[in-house]
Amino acid sequence: xxxxxxxxxxxxxxxxxxxxxxxxxxxxxxxxxxxxxxxxxxxxxxxxxxxxxxxxxxxxxxxxxxxxxxxxxxxxxxxxxxxxxxxxxxxxxxxxxxxxxxxxxxxxxxxxxxxxxxxxxxxxxxxxxxxxxxxxxxxxxxxxxxxxxxxxxxxxxxxxxxxxxxxxxxxxxxxxxxxxx
Amino acid sequence: xxxxxxxxxxxxxxxxxxxxxxxxxxxxxxxxxxxxxxxxxxxxxxxxxxxxxxxxxxxxxxxxxxxxxxxxxxxxxxxxxxxxxxxxxxxxxxxxxxxxxxxxxxxxxxxxxxxxxxxxxxxxxxxxxxxxxxxxxxxxxxxxxxxxxxxxxxxxxxxxxxxxxxxxxxxxxxxxxxxxx
DNA sequence: TTCATTTCTTATCTTTTGTTAAGTGGTTGT
DNA sequence: ACAACCACTTAACAAAAGATAAGAAATGAA
Numbered sequence: 001x002x003x004x005x006x007x008x009x010x011x012x013x014x015x016x017x018x019x020x021x022x023x024x025x026x027x028x029x030x031x032x033x034x035x036x037x038x039x040x041x042x043x044x045x046x047x048x049x050x051x052x053x054x055x056x057x058x059x060x061x062x063x064x065x066x067x068x069x070x071x072x073x074x075x076x077x078x079x080x081x082x083x084x085x086x087x088x089x090x091x092x093x094x095x096x097x098x099x100x101x102x103x104x105x106x107x108x109x110x111x112x113x114x115x116x117x118x119x120x121x122x123x124x125x126x127x128x129x130x131x132x133x134x135x136x137x138x139x140x141x142x143x144x145x146x147x148x149x150x151x152x153x154x155x156x157x158x159x160x161x162x163x164x165x166x167x168x169x170x171x172x173x174x175x176x177x178x179x180x181x
Numbered sequence: 182x183x184x185x186x187x188x189x190x191x192x193x194x195x196x197x198x199x200x201x202x203x204x205x206x207x208x209x210x211x212x213x214x215x216x217x218x219x220x221x222x223x224x225x226x227x228x229x230x231x232x233x234x235x236x237x238x239x240x241x242x243x244x245x246x247x248x249x250x251x252x253x254x255x256x257x258x259x260x261x262x263x264x265x266x267x268x269x270x271x272x273x274x275x276x277x278x279x280x281x282x283x284x285x286x287x288x289x290x291x292x293x294x295x296x297x298x299x300x301x302x303x304x305x306x307x308x309x310x311x312x313x314x315x316x317x318x319x320x321x322x323x324x325x326x327x328x329x330x331x332x333x334x335x336x337x338x339x340x341x342x343x344x345x346x347x348x349x350x351x352x353x354x355x356x357x358x359x360x361x362x
Numbered sequence: 363t364t365c366a367t368t369t370c371t372t373a374t375c376t377t378t379t380g381t382t383a384a385g386t387g388g389t390t391g392t
Numbered sequence: 393a394c395a396a397c398c399a400c401t402t403a404a405c406a407a408a409a410g411a412t413a414a415g416a417a418a419t420g421a422a
Contacts (some may be wrong), residue, residue, distance in 0.1 A: 046313065048313065054312065054313060056308075056309065056312055056313075068305065072298055072301060072302060072305070073302060078309075117253055119301060119305075120253060120300060120301040120304055120305075121253060121254060123301060123304035123305040123307075123308050124249065124253070124300075124301075124304040126304075126308045126311075127237075127304050127307045127308050127311070128237065128259075130307075130308070130311040130344045131235065131237055131341060131342065131344050132227065132229065132235060132237075134378095135378085135379085154398085154399060154400090155399075155400070156399070156400085160312060161312065163311045163312050164379075164380095165379075165380060165381085166399085166400080167379085167380075167381080167382095167400090167401085167402090168378080168379055168380070169400095170400060170401055170402080171378085171379085171401090171402090172378095173400095173401095174401080174402090315408095316408085316409085335368085335369060335370090336369075336370070337369070337370085345409075345410095346409075346410060346411085347369080347370075348370090348371085348372090348409085348410075348411080348412095349408080349409050349410075350370095351370060351371055351372080352371090352372090352408085352409085353408095354370095354371095355371080355372090363422100364421100364422085365420100365421085365422080366419100366420085366421080366422095367418100367419080367420075367421090368417100368418080368419070368420090369416100369417080369418070369419085370415105370416080370417070370418085371414100371415085371416070371417085372413100372414085372415080372416090373412100373413085373414085373415100374411100374412090374413090374414105375410105375411085375412090376409100376410080376411080376412105377408105377409080377410070377411090378407105378408085378409070378410080379406105379407080379408070379409080380405105380406080380407070380408080381404100381405085381406080381407090382403100382404090382405090382406105383402100383403085383404090384401105384402085384403080384404105385400105385401085385402080385403100386399105386400080386401075386402095387398105387399090387400080387401095388397105388398085388399080388400095389396100389397080389398075389399095390395100390396085390397075390398095391394105391395095391396085391397095392393105392394090392395085392396100
């Protein structure tokens, strides 16, 4: 699978722009679009029982995001997907996407398994990180895996993503700094 | 998708038996079989840098397990898959599985997306549980989601799976008991 | 049954995390 | 430039978790 074919596919689809803080997919939505991020950053989050936003994931340039709950589980979205920065995305309807890719041999590899594998790899490796790594190790891994994102989003989002509080992340960061002296 | 077709497929495949503690898939293996558990329980685990076994997941009757690292990521298995009890599994080669299911309309739905979705749903919801739930809530969810497993495996495996130590799980359990008084 | 091994619990101590709140610094919008 | 807001840090305290060890309970093997 290569990014070139992917890009080719999305280049001919609708492009949409969102301002910072715009919702791209609303909570409870059942829409089944695939979004390819050309520019910007998007996060998925829920509102918990205390009324606080909890960020689950972030997506940046060349990443794909979709309403996973609808596409994979056929349920309404648990998350709101929101632009963190001004964001441009290519949008393509999921069914149309399947139709196009299944007819074009050059795009066949892009078919549903490709997305499945991309998403599952991410989800699976993330599960592994919670079982095998400490919070500090998860933070270091996040920084290493997302060098192009880490300085563009609030630390509180990162804290949520790795499953700790913002205060705890701040302490981990200062501990790391003091170790390097 | 229904279990009946799945069962039909596996019924005609090889059946293998394993004793307790037998390895079914060895660490670093690249084999691409799909296993359907007819009887017994299987766990996947790693040996960490301290030489301790850390259990990642358990699978019981009617569950499917595979060498995820090989099938999805084309890498050698990070895990050993081991029978916890005497276990009987139906085994089918992944490529053969794809061939059969793609030719038989009744089995088409079983095709790779089905397994992809089953595995991804599990991985995804598990990631969610680490971000949105506390250790105690994760334990309660595990018990609720796995009533047929929880009393058949050591608590230390459950502790690993939900990302805490066995000692901590023991304390959580006693806290839950004392609340119910 | 008896002995050996493994798991579970409990205790102690240390470390980390959660919670709340206050203060600092930076950003945004008017 | 100024005020208002937001994120980050730090502090203080409480709660939970990690590490280690010892004893109890359960399991398995002879």
